[in-house]
Amino acid sequence: MPAASPPRRRAVGYLREGLRIGSDRQAQDLAAYAAAHGVHLAKRYVEAAAPAGGSRPALAAALAHARRTNAVLLIARLGGLERNLRVLEALQTADVDVVALDRPAFHRDALSWLTPLARADVLRGRAAALSGVRTIRRALREHGVYQGPRRTLTRLGNPQGFRPEHQRLGPAALIAQADAAAAAPGALALRLRAEGASLRQIAAALQAAGLRPPRGGAWSAMQVKRVLERVDGG
CATH class of the missing domain: 3.40.50.1390 (Resolvase, N-terminal catalytic domain)
Known part of the structure; x- marks a missing residue:
């Protein structure tokens, strides 16, 4: 057998x-x-x-x-x-x-030396990123924009440590940008609403006029409602 x-x-x-x-x-x-x-x-x-x-x-x-x-x-x-x-x-x-x-x-035995090498690369990348953050903070401090904290490193984009007038620049700029984007479609939407048009009808008219909504895409009734709320409180 x-x-x-x-x-x-x-x-x-x-x-x-x-x-x-x-x-x-x-x-x-x-x-x-x-x-x-x-x-x-x-x-x-x-x-x-x-x-x-x-x-x-x-x-x-x-x-x-x-x-x-x-x-x-x-x-x-x-x-x-x-x-x-x-x-x-x-x-x-x-x-x-x-x-x-x-x-x-x-192969499996190669992992014993490949893994430490990859870990060292990750640590070097983190150190380089941290150094870049510190360089940016130092430049802002020299120009009088950034006051601190000098020892506590916070995430970029966090307003902590910046002067109050500079903290307000971000929201103010965003509000001004949104108001400017809503001005042209808002004027037409107000006129059409005064003539008795519905939100859907206004959306279709804005689309036909070639006016883009603030976030792009096609106009919807909800987007028209938000534009009206911005231009005159809805």
Whole structure:
């Protein structure tokens, strides 16, 4: 009776959309690698082109699957992920075998030195940003606009530490800009309302006249109502 062949190693595929090489080609490359190395490709996980907030749910699911089944993670295209600190930390924490088809030298042992390098890059970037904030604050202080705080660094855009007259410049400029944008459509809207037109009819007239609403797009009854409230209190 012939001896049973040993079970094939399981693998989990990870693909990324939005790359120069499409997900279909990546899937073909994964299948070809699995066939050439006698690996059973159990499942493929596809990451969206632009993950929200930098999160990568497909990668997290693929890592969980690989760890649960003692499978190797096959990454179709690593791209710039070898410099992404979040990705490297996730791979290191999962503690699974990793193969990147486009980076033969990338493997689990390489994470021990790639992750500290990526972490150092992040720290250097934060230090550079902090230095830029301090430079801006110093220039404003020299021109008498910024008074402090000298030791407490606050987020740019926060009015804390600026003179009262400069704090009021932002809201005042926004109000003046909104009033100017509402002047022309507001005058026509007032005249049409006095003639008995409804908000919807006024919106259609403003659209036909080529007047743009403050936020762009097409006029609506609510936008007409807000313009009327601004020009005469509604």
